[in-house]
Amino acid sequence: MTGASLWPSYAGPADLAAIEAVPLAERGLPESTYALLRRAAGWWPEHPATTVLPEAARWREPVRRTFAELLAEVHRYANLLRDLGVRRGDAVALLSPNCADLVPATLAAQLAGIAAPLNGGLSHDHLGELLRRSGARVLITAGPELAPEVWDTARTLAAELDVVLVLRPTGASPAVPAIEGVRVGDLAELASTMDSSGFAGEPPVASDLAALFHTGGTTGAPKLAAHTHANEVADAWMIAANSLLDVGSVVFAALPLFHVNALVVTLLAPLFKGQHAVWAGPLGYREPALYGEFWKIVEHHRIAAMSAVPTVYAVLAQCPVDADIASLRFAMVGASPLPAAVREGFQAHTGVTLVEGYGLTEATCASARSFPDIARPGTVGQRLPYQRMKVVHPETGEELPGGETGVLAISGPTVFPGYVVGRDEDGYRLDGLGKLRDGWLNTGDLARLDADGFVHLAGRAKDLIIRGGHNIDPALIEEALLAHPEVTAAGAVGRPDEHSGEVPVAYVTLAPGATATEADLLAWAADRVPERAAVPNAVTVLDALPVTDVGKPYKLxxxxxxxxxxxxxxxxxxxxxxxxxxxxxxxxxxxxxxxxxxxxxxxxxxxxxxxxxxxxxxxxxx
Structure with missing residues (x-):
């Protein structure tokens, strides 16, 4: 299915009503992520699908795959997993930095079973708990040549496993390091003899689980959120429906594949329009050398769009534009609030518009998007098509009138079925753990909605500062401090107080060469925070505000x-x-x-x- 039924006009906020006049079921979406890949390979077999850079210094030596080649590799890997005993309800854990073979390995895990990506930066205890909760007996992991620290972590987890499949760079020695009591093999080598023309098992259907993603871990041990194939395909379509990117456009990907943004925005969504994804090396945006080469990479590949977190754009705003970057239409930003100084600095430096978005793992990935040519300051975008939003009272759960601030709730085809809380003979036991109620997901985010469905975030509900029984929105303090010309990031929290229970304090980072003192910033906030009780008692300057492994503010x-x-x-x-x-x-x-x-x-x-x-x-x- 092509044309208006699959791709309606979606260039501005006024298009939303017309899009939703056609039911999502009539859009002809593929049944699964595998069906999505098969369709892309059928429509654009010889078009480039992925280009993966080995590292920034060697960006001219990438590994490329067409859509047909990517599908063939996914078939090989999935058939190997099936030979190893993986079935539809079994998880396959993936623990590796981004590399050429991790992309087909992730899609193959969703074809043969359920992908369970893991962040190697988590503690061994957290990783062990996530692995046990997933029930995975097969692990696909980076070998010692690709990421020695990840390989060491994999060895510590081996007691939970039957099979370890190793991802290795081209030219690695033939011998694969042994792990006592576990079958270990080179993934590419073992899969090389497998059938590449099709999958030997039953393909997944829309209601089957596609992935188990751990949450950001901002409040203790990460939880394991389940996604169905229908969740991922629907969210990827909502992103791909963007009329600003055509068939064959090139997107830049550098977020780790254990992050839903990397999977949905830069892997699955491009499959809908035959778009070419250029992936950075294993360190992604954490590789310092990438920034010195970045604009040359944009020029060479004619990058049209990219996705990153605010800290990346703060760095790029300091990098001389030493190439022709006219192809870059817009840059997507999310995961944490975008400081005005970062937005203005990046856009003035590059001429490229930053487009904010909003989402969370429990709603698959993206739930709101902005429009580069239609500014709506103070929002993170309009709700995506077919997703419903409302604002509810933090305690009673009752819907609040339009324009009032409360907790944002989401329903629709991207809302996850629950967290993994156990497993029995019927498969995974899932539970919303208080976040799901009558099909509505409580996001935990404070927000208000305007009449056009744009989301105005006001912080996390659990981040409320309660001073003597009075609720203080930390965003009041943060916005005042971010208005200071030398402040690049701000976070306000409650400090324990024997009289008031909590009093507000703030932490900030400053631009290079800034001269503002903590006393200056405290006086600035006192003049501009609109509520007397919210004026911070102290402002502390840090080199960097703490973030989680996926770049979200870590207020704990x-x-x-x-x-x-x-x-x-x-x-x-x-x-x-x-x-x-x-x-x-x-x-x-x-x-x-x-x-x-x-x-x-x-x-x-x-x-x-x-x-x-x-x-x-x-x-x-x-």
Missing amino acids: ALRADATRRAIAEALAPFDAVTVDAVIEDGTVVAAVTLPSEVDEPKVRATLGRYAVPARLTFGETS
């Missing part, structure tokens, strides 16, 4: 720092007492070490004045 770390400072100040009269603050299951705990001669009851009495869980241990006598 800021709350931990604020807690440590508050408790240390309260216990300062006690000699030789040391204070730390640790994060345990999403809660900040004050860890206090006492010398043996300290008056423990008085310390406990002091701690009792703060609504902070505390753990006391005794150190050596001073």
Whole structure:
């Protein structure tokens, strides 16, 4: 199916109503991610599908695959997984930085079973727990030549596995390192004799699980969110429906494939229009050398669009544009709030518009998008077609009138079926864990909706600062500080207080060469924060604000720092007492070490004045 039924006009916010006048079921979407790939290979067999760079310094030596070649490789890998015993309800874990073979391996895992991508930057305990929860007995992982630290991690997880399939660079030695008690083999070598013309098993259907993605881990141990094939195909179509990118356009991909943005935005969505995805090397945007070569790569490949987090654009705004980048139509940004200084700096430096988006793993990936030629300041975009949104009261769950701020809720074809909480003979047991109610997903994000369906975010519900029973939106403080010309990022959190429960404090980063002091910024905020109770008690300058492994703001770390400072100040009269603050299951705990001669009851009495869980241990006598 082609033409208007598959690709309606979608260039501006006014197009939404016309798009939704046609039911999604009549759009002719493929049954699964595999069916999507097969269709792309049938329509554009010789068109380039993926180009993967080995590293920034060798970007002119990539591995390229056409759509037909990508499909053939997926068939080989999926047939190998089937030979190894993987069936429709079985997870295949993937633990590797981006590389040429990880792309078909991920699609093959969704064809033969269920893909379970893992972030190698997580702790071994978290990875082990995610692996056990997924039930995966087969792991596809980077070998020692590609990523030695990831290989070491894979070895520590081997006790949970039956088979380890290794991704290796071209030219690696023939021998694959052994792991006692586990079958280990080179993925490409073992798959080389497999049938490339088709899949030997039953292909997946729309309701089958396609992937298990762990969440960002901003509140303790990551959870494992299930996606169906229907979820992923629908969300990818909503992104691909963008009328600004034509068939054959080139997109740049550098986010890790354990992130839903990388999978849905830069792998699946391009399959809908035969678009060419150029992938950065294993380190992606974390490779410093990439920035020195970036504009040359854009010129060489005629990149039309890219996707990244705000910190990437802050760096690119400092990189001289030493190439012709006229092909770059727009740059997508998400995962964390976009500071005005970053937006203005990047756009002034490059002439390229930053297009904000909004989404979360539990809604597959993207739920709102902006339009490069139609500015709507203060929003992260309009809801995507066929996704419904409403704003509800944080406590009662009742829908609020239009324009009021509450918790954003989403329903529609991209909402996930739940988190993995167990497994039995019927497959995975899934549970919304309080986030799903009558088909509506509670995002945990504070927002308001305007009449055109644009989302105005106002922070995380759990990030509310509660001062003496009064709720303070941290966005009030952050927006005031971000208006300072030298502030590039800001985060406001509650600091424990014995009188008010919490008081607001803020953390910021500054532009290179900035001269503003913490006192200057505190005075700036006092003049501009519109609510007296929200004026921060302190502003602390950091080199960088903490983020999760996928680039989202990690406010728990800021709350931990604020807690440590508050408790240390309260216990300062006690000699030789040391204070730390640790994060345990999403809660900040004050860890206090006492010398043996300290008056423990008085310390406990002091701690009792703060609504902070505390753990006391005794150190050596001073």
